[in-house]
Amino acid sequence: MQHSLLIVMRHAKTQASSPSGDDFSRALTPRGSAAALAVGAWLHARHPDLARIVSSTALRTRQTVAAVTVPWGQTPPDIRWDPALYLAELDVLLDAVSAMREATTLLVGHNPGLEDLVRYLVSDVDDWPQVQTAGGKLMPTSAVYVLELAGRRGTPAPGSAVLRDHVRPKLLATGAATDED
Secondary structure (H helix, E strand, C coil), X not given: CCEEEEEEEECCCECCCCCCCCHHHCCECHHHHXXXXXXXXXXXXXXXXXXEEEECCCHHHHHHHHHHCHHHCCCCCEEEECHHHCCCCHHHHHHHHHCXXXXXXXXXXXXXXXXXXXXXXXXXXHHCHHHHCCCCCCCCCCCEEEEEEECCCCCCCCCCEEEEEEECHHHCCCCCCCCCC
């Protein structure tokens, strides 16, 4: 049976507000930029064949993607900006996942939708030691979950993914960030 990898990432740490006052335009903090760069290096080391990135169009996700792709240099993965992913709920995220299963894909978005997606796809994710040591906080900023999905078509069933890897800035040796939101 064929498998596909879905890598789920929450955007990096952001400013509390934007100059315009709208949520969509919040920018990364310096700590968030550093964390996204560190996670990008981790992703590139483990998944240099990353084929595609699908991301929300919010400023913070665009800046996260820009930092994450630095290690790929002049040949970054294909990037698709999807306005529907801005603060998307589980049903929208599942629709997006069902359309991107033919190649290793990084999905960059927002909570609480991403947390709902990971919990939907991986039934025992809360049992992972890395999640338990984070006080049960599944998706702090810059958290990444690498999921293996069976098959390459359709909407995955609940609990059908296997958690293959996980990282968050606190777990990296860079000291770039903590698990604070």
